[in-house]
Amino acid sequence: MHPAVPSHFELQPRADGAATILRLLSASSPNWPEVALVVARDPALSLALLVAQPLAEGELADGLNTVLRRRLERIGSDLLRAWLLGLGSRASAIGAAPDHALLRAECALHLAMETGYARPDEAYLAGLWRGFGTGARGRSGTSADRRTTRPLADLVRDCGLPASLGDALELGTAMEEQLLGAHPLLRLSVAAERLADDDWQARLGEIARLCGLAEPTLTSLRTDIGYIVSGHAAYPPPATGSTALEARPPASLADDPYRSAGMLGLLTAAFVDLEREEIEDRLAIACPLFGLPAAPVLLSADGAGRLAPMLRMPPGSPTGLIEELHLRLDDEASVIALCARSEQVTVFAPQGGRPGRSLADWQVARWLGGRGFCCLPLTANGHPSVALIAIEQDDELGSELQWRYAALLGAAVRALRAALRQQHALADREAMLQQRFREHVRKIAHEATNPLTVLKSRLEMLGLERPQDAPLQNEMVLLNTELDRIDNLLRSAGDLPVEAVEPARCRVPELLLDLRSIYGDALFNQHGIQLELRAAKGVPIAAIPPSALKQVLLNLFRNASEALLPGQRLVVSVSSQVSVDGRSCVEIRLVDNGPGLPADRMADLFSPRPSSKGGGHQGVGLSIVREILSQWSATILCRSQPGSGTSFQIFLPLEHSV
DSSP states (O other): OOOOOOGGGSSOOOHHHHHHHHHHHTSSSOOHHHHHHHHHTOHHHHHHHHHHSOOOTTGGGGOHHHHHHHHHHHHOHHHHHHHHHTSOOOOOOOSSOHHHHHHHHHHHHHHHHHHTOSOHHHHHHHHHHTTGGGOSOOOTTSGGGGSOOOOHHHHHHHTTOOHHHHHHHHOOOOOHHHHTTSOHHHHHHHHHHHHHSTTGGGGHHHHHHHHOOOHHHHHHHHHHHHHIIIIITSOOOOOTTOOOOOSOOOSOGGGOHHHHHHHHHHHHHHHTTOOHHHHHHHHHHHHHHTTOSSOOEEEEEOTTSBEEESSOOOTTSHHHHHHHHTOBTTOSSOHHHHHHHHOSOEEEOOSTTOOOSOHHHHHHHHHHTSSEEEEEEOOBTTBOEEEEEEESSTTOSOHHHHHHHHHHHHHHHHHHHHHHHHHHHHHHHHHHHHHHHHHHHHHHHHHHHHHHHHHHHHHHHHHHHOTTOHHHHHHHHHHHHHHHHHHHHHHHTTSOOOOOOOOSOBOHHHHHHHHHHHHHHHHTGGGTOEEEEEEOTTOOOBSSOHHHHHHHHHHHHHHHHHHOOTTOEEEEEEOSOEEETTEEEEEEEEEEOSOOOOHHHHTTTTSOOOOSSOTTOOSOHHHHHHHHHHHTTOEEEEEEETTTEEEEEEEEEBGGGO
């Protein structure tokens, strides 16, 4: 984390541009493309937004307006208005008149397009930002003089833009023969500057040599650009009866209570009712706008008196290391604890490299990356909270900056605490509901053990009555196994779900034989329906848990038994191996000679719908079948003809093919 260097606070937006944005944001649904267009014409605003959220690789290819719109939408209207209200009245750091900067930017953009430069928006920014090299400096007589302002090339690099753009911005006077061997962007930016000057006609020859375009082409281009800048690129006019901002608001927010109250209200609205992740995301882009390179460490006292971090950071980060210190509110040596207790600004700035009273403070300063740090109190609703900001000088953060930072960070802290309270309340309610549900399920499971016990006792008696009947004994074992499984399922129904540990490997023929032994009589034989099983030799192992496939087949078996009439049949066959979409699969085919499915049902077969069967049927069996199969990369197809029967094909990937 770098020390606070709020240099881009000195880059003031155009007064008419800021007023236009505020008017556009007053709508119930802001027109973000229009706001982005205004920002794209303003050197200070466009630079500040790209510093706040650097460009991703290749993102500028989407267009500068699109890039700016994404950042504006992420910031939100309330935070954007608060930032504009808090900019103050410092002199603009633009090296030329704002209208001239826009003219130069349009010249650079059109020259780039005419010459085939691959990244014309870079040329536009080079023209728009030209002249910033002498700006962004602290004003005399203030603590800003002693802050190290960052070179413009560093700001450009932080935006995610190439070094060639920084070169174009910082280049001073250069001879024509020198420029001819430079990077194309450098030549284009200088040519655009010449073309935007009042004496451009007298320099057409030089401009033509720099960009490689003919003089008549440049004359036509310059005329068109002048028309664009004076007409189509003008700011929207103010509403009837309103006036543009003729002068900037006072430099100090303390001198304008109305503006400070408005800014505090907007900052509160910018973070209210957001989830924790959304608050952290908005704070991450807001901090660079307000002068902080990144979100600072925010500490808040918990119920045990420990100052714990509020923002989540990875282990090894400054926040992660500070969390391991276990700072306490009652620490008499630490300036951090003193700030939280007293609600007064404190500063840690060791003299001569000596750690001072608190080694913890000394370590925090080293981790934050500055010579020391400033503690800003952010106490809200009786909960002590502190922001830690790295500094290089004792008085680096004047009262104005302290107010700005405290306003922004305080709003974020209040929203974070509210989000955490809501999260804890939801967790408590969920825990209570889960407890009530588990108690309800345990009661049902307890009551269900009585009929299960009766069934198991009856099976045991049947086995004792016919001890020599081997087939019956085998069926008794299978039935007892299933009853035990039902008992276990009921007893575990109240437990929280855990990851299944059942291996995804199933021997399909063996599973079908087990299903016929257990359910064949009840589902088919007793109703006069014939069930036939056919399996090829050497069927490979399918990559699906046996319990999952069992649930699928039972759903299909039940549907078939309810649809077929006495004398009809269901044939289930298993192939050894088929290829489906380049994958080796086991195919299970279920074919019946029943009445077939209605045409309207076939049109939406695997979606949940009310069942026409009555009773306890819910009409979700086939949707569950497809959902289970999709979890294991399996597929199911259905064909049906009214009066001719129905067939299902299930394709299960082999164990080695997933």
